[in-house]
Amino acid sequence: MAQIRIRNTNERIEGEDQVLEFLTKQNVLYEHWDISKLPEQLHNKFTLTDEDKSAILAAYDEEIREIAGRRGYKVWDIVALSEATPNLPEILKKFEQVHTHTEDEVRAITAGRGIFIIKGDEQTGYFDVELTVGDVISVPEGQPHFFTLMDNKAIVAVRLFIEPAGWVADPFEDPSFVK
Numbered sequence: 505m506a507q508i509r510i511r512n513t514n515e516r517i518e519g520e521d522q523v524l525e526f527l528t529k530q531n532v533l534y535e536h537w538d539i540s541k542l543p544e545q546l547h548n549k550f551t552l553t554d555e556d557k558s559a560i561l562a563a564y565d566e567e568i569r570e571i572a573g574r575r576g577y578k579v580w581d582i583v584a585l586s587e588a589t590p591n592l593p594e595i596l597k598k599f600e601q602v603h604t605h606t607e608d609e610v611r612a613i614t615a616g617r618g619i620f621i622i623k624g625d626e627q628t629g630y631f632d633v634e635l636t637v638g639d640v641i642s643v644p645e646g647q648p649h650f651f652t653l654m655d656n657k658a659i660v661a662v663r664l665f666i667e668p669a670g671w672v673a674d675p676f677e678d679p680s681f682v683k
Protein backbone atom coordinates (compact mmCIF):
# COMPACT_ATOMS: atom_id res chain seq x y z
CA MET A 505 0.00 0.00 0.00
CA ALA A 506 1.31 3.44 -0.90
CA GLN A 507 2.56 5.99 1.61
CA ILE A 508 2.79 9.73 1.04
CA ARG A 509 5.47 12.20 2.19
CA ILE A 510 4.79 15.88 1.68
CA ARG A 511 8.19 17.43 0.98
CA ASN A 512 7.52 20.95 2.30
CA THR A 513 6.43 19.74 5.73
CA ASN A 514 7.83 16.19 5.86
CA GLU A 515 4.33 15.12 6.88
CA ARG A 516 3.63 11.43 6.17
CA ILE A 517 0.20 10.13 5.18
CA GLU A 518 -0.42 6.41 5.67
CA GLY A 519 -3.47 4.18 5.66
CA GLU A 520 -5.59 3.19 2.70
CA ASP A 521 -8.38 5.72 3.19
CA GLN A 522 -6.11 8.66 4.01
CA VAL A 523 -3.79 7.97 1.06
CA LEU A 524 -6.73 7.55 -1.32
CA GLU A 525 -8.35 10.77 -0.06
CA PHE A 526 -5.10 12.74 -0.43
CA LEU A 527 -4.28 11.43 -3.93
CA THR A 528 -7.85 11.91 -5.15
CA LYS A 529 -7.72 15.55 -3.99
CA GLN A 530 -4.50 15.90 -6.02
CA ASN A 531 -6.18 14.37 -9.11
CA VAL A 532 -3.93 11.32 -8.94
CA LEU A 533 -5.74 8.03 -9.55
CA TYR A 534 -4.88 5.37 -6.96
CA GLU A 535 -6.17 1.79 -7.15
CA HIS A 536 -5.10 -1.74 -6.22
CA TRP A 537 -4.57 -4.98 -8.09
CA ASP A 538 -4.49 -8.35 -6.29
CA ILE A 539 -0.80 -9.33 -6.16
CA SER A 540 -1.73 -12.94 -5.38
CA LYS A 541 -2.73 -13.26 -9.06
CA LEU A 542 0.93 -13.05 -10.04
CA PRO A 543 2.66 -16.44 -10.43
CA GLU A 544 4.82 -16.93 -7.30
CA GLN A 545 8.05 -17.27 -9.29
CA LEU A 546 7.58 -13.71 -10.57
CA HIS A 547 7.01 -12.08 -7.22
CA ASN A 548 10.57 -10.85 -6.80
CA LYS A 549 11.96 -11.30 -10.28
CA PHE A 550 13.39 -8.20 -11.92
CA THR A 551 15.31 -9.56 -14.91
CA LEU A 552 12.42 -10.74 -17.04
CA THR A 553 12.31 -12.89 -20.16
CA ASP A 554 9.67 -12.13 -22.79
CA GLU A 555 7.76 -15.15 -21.43
CA ASP A 556 7.86 -13.62 -17.92
CA LYS A 557 6.49 -10.33 -19.27
CA SER A 558 3.71 -12.16 -21.14
CA ALA A 559 2.89 -14.09 -17.96
CA ILE A 560 2.53 -10.83 -15.99
CA LEU A 561 0.31 -9.28 -18.68
CA ALA A 562 -1.76 -12.49 -18.82
CA ALA A 563 -2.16 -12.60 -15.03
CA TYR A 564 -3.58 -9.06 -15.09
CA ASP A 565 -5.31 -9.14 -18.47
CA GLU A 566 -8.73 -8.56 -16.90
CA GLU A 567 -7.54 -5.58 -14.81
CA ILE A 568 -5.60 -4.12 -17.74
CA ARG A 569 -8.54 -4.30 -20.11
CA GLU A 570 -10.92 -2.93 -17.47
CA ILE A 571 -8.85 0.21 -16.76
CA ALA A 572 -7.98 0.57 -20.46
CA GLY A 573 -11.67 0.48 -21.36
CA ARG A 574 -12.57 2.91 -18.57
CA ARG A 575 -9.81 5.44 -19.31
CA GLY A 576 -9.05 4.98 -23.01
CA TYR A 577 -5.64 3.32 -22.92
CA LYS A 578 -4.72 1.50 -26.09
CA VAL A 579 -1.36 -0.21 -25.50
CA TRP A 580 0.46 -1.64 -22.53
CA ASP A 581 3.79 -3.20 -21.71
CA ILE A 582 6.11 -4.08 -18.83
CA VAL A 583 8.97 -1.98 -17.47
CA ALA A 584 11.52 -3.69 -15.24
CA LEU A 585 14.34 -1.77 -13.54
CA SER A 586 17.05 -3.23 -11.27
CA GLU A 587 20.79 -3.02 -10.76
CA ALA A 588 21.05 -5.63 -13.52
CA THR A 589 19.45 -3.18 -16.00
CA PRO A 590 22.06 -2.03 -18.51
CA ASN A 591 22.56 1.77 -18.29
CA LEU A 592 20.43 2.00 -15.15
CA PRO A 593 22.13 5.26 -14.05
CA GLU A 594 21.37 6.90 -17.42
CA ILE A 595 17.77 5.63 -17.39
CA LEU A 596 17.23 6.90 -13.84
CA LYS A 597 18.80 10.26 -14.73
CA LYS A 598 16.04 10.70 -17.31
CA PHE A 599 13.28 9.59 -14.94
CA GLU A 600 14.62 11.82 -12.16
CA GLN A 601 14.21 15.04 -14.16
CA VAL A 602 10.94 16.85 -13.50
CA HIS A 603 8.82 16.27 -16.57
CA THR A 604 5.27 16.01 -17.88
CA HIS A 605 3.53 13.77 -20.37
CA THR A 606 0.82 14.64 -22.86
CA GLU A 607 -1.23 11.75 -21.52
CA ASP A 608 -1.83 10.00 -18.20
CA GLU A 609 1.13 8.10 -16.81
CA VAL A 610 -0.32 4.84 -15.58
CA ARG A 611 1.81 2.36 -13.65
CA ALA A 612 0.70 -0.82 -11.88
CA ILE A 613 3.50 -2.13 -9.64
CA THR A 614 3.86 -5.91 -9.79
CA ALA A 615 7.23 -6.27 -8.02
CA GLY A 616 9.57 -4.12 -5.99
CA ARG A 617 9.02 -0.49 -5.03
CA GLY A 618 9.44 3.02 -6.42
CA ILE A 619 8.66 6.65 -5.70
CA PHE A 620 6.75 9.09 -7.87
CA ILE A 621 7.42 12.66 -6.79
CA ILE A 622 4.47 14.73 -7.98
CA LYS A 623 3.75 18.45 -7.97
CA GLY A 624 0.55 18.97 -5.99
CA ASP A 625 -1.63 22.02 -5.58
CA GLU A 626 -0.20 25.40 -4.57
CA GLN A 627 -0.58 24.72 -0.86
CA THR A 628 0.87 21.19 -0.93
CA GLY A 629 3.80 21.49 -3.31
CA TYR A 630 5.73 18.35 -4.26
CA PHE A 631 4.86 15.07 -2.55
CA ASP A 632 6.37 11.57 -2.67
CA VAL A 633 4.15 8.58 -3.44
CA GLU A 634 6.04 5.52 -2.19
CA LEU A 635 4.54 2.66 -4.20
CA THR A 636 4.68 -1.07 -3.47
CA VAL A 637 3.35 -4.18 -5.18
CA GLY A 638 -0.34 -4.02 -6.08
CA ASP A 639 -0.42 -0.22 -6.20
CA VAL A 640 -1.83 1.35 -9.36
CA ILE A 641 -1.30 5.06 -9.99
CA SER A 642 -2.10 7.46 -12.79
CA VAL A 643 -0.35 10.83 -12.91
CA PRO A 644 -2.59 13.08 -15.02
CA GLU A 645 -1.34 14.49 -18.30
CA GLY A 646 0.57 17.71 -17.82
CA GLN A 647 1.18 17.21 -14.07
CA PRO A 648 4.88 17.76 -13.28
CA HIS A 649 6.52 14.75 -11.66
CA PHE A 650 9.57 12.55 -11.62
CA PHE A 651 10.40 9.01 -10.54
CA THR A 652 13.15 7.31 -8.58
CA LEU A 653 13.87 3.92 -7.11
CA MET A 654 13.92 3.14 -3.38
CA ASP A 655 16.62 1.40 -1.37
CA ASN A 656 15.86 -1.99 -2.97
CA LYS A 657 16.74 -0.46 -6.38
CA ALA A 658 14.23 -2.62 -8.26
CA ILE A 659 10.75 -2.38 -9.66
CA VAL A 660 8.48 -4.03 -12.23
CA ALA A 661 5.38 -2.24 -13.47
CA VAL A 662 2.71 -2.58 -16.10
CA ARG A 663 2.61 0.64 -18.18
CA LEU A 664 -0.52 1.67 -20.07
CA PHE A 665 -0.58 4.30 -22.81
CA ILE A 666 -2.98 5.99 -25.19
CA GLU A 667 -0.24 6.84 -27.70
CA PRO A 668 1.37 3.77 -29.30
CA ALA A 669 4.63 5.76 -29.27
CA GLY A 670 4.55 5.14 -25.50
CA TRP A 671 6.75 7.03 -23.13
CA VAL A 672 7.48 10.64 -24.19
CA ALA A 673 8.66 13.04 -21.48
CA ASP A 674 8.58 16.82 -21.80
CA PRO A 675 11.09 18.48 -19.46
CA PHE A 676 9.43 20.85 -16.97
CA GLU A 677 11.58 23.70 -15.66
CA ASP A 678 10.29 24.51 -12.18
CA PRO A 679 12.16 27.29 -10.37
CA SER A 680 10.03 26.54 -7.30
CA PHE A 681 11.43 23.02 -7.04
CA VAL A 682 14.60 22.28 -5.11
CA LYS A 683 15.65 18.58 -5.09
Ligand SMILES: CSCCC(=O)/C(O)=C/O
Nearest residue numbers: 583599611650651659661
Ligand atom coordinates in the same frame (compact mmCIF):
# COMPACT_ATOMS: atom_id res chain seq x y z
C1 LIG B 1 8.46 2.21 -13.04
S1 LIG B 1 7.89 3.34 -14.15
C2 LIG B 1 9.36 4.12 -14.68
C3 LIG B 1 9.22 5.60 -14.59
C4 LIG B 1 8.45 6.20 -15.74
O1 LIG B 1 8.07 5.57 -16.69
C5 LIG B 1 8.16 7.65 -15.69
O2 LIG B 1 7.58 8.28 -16.70
C6 LIG B 1 8.43 8.37 -14.65
O3 LIG B 1 7.94 9.65 -14.63
Ligand SMILES: [Fe+2]
Nearest residue numbers: 605609649673
Ligand atom coordinates in the same frame (compact mmCIF):
# COMPACT_ATOMS: atom_id res chain seq x y z
FE1 LIG C 1 6.82 10.22 -16.09
Ligand code: NI
Nearest residue numbers: 539544547548
Ligand atom coordinates in the same frame (compact mmCIF):
# COMPACT_ATOMS: atom_id res chain seq x y z
NI1 NI D 1 4.81 -13.25 -2.88
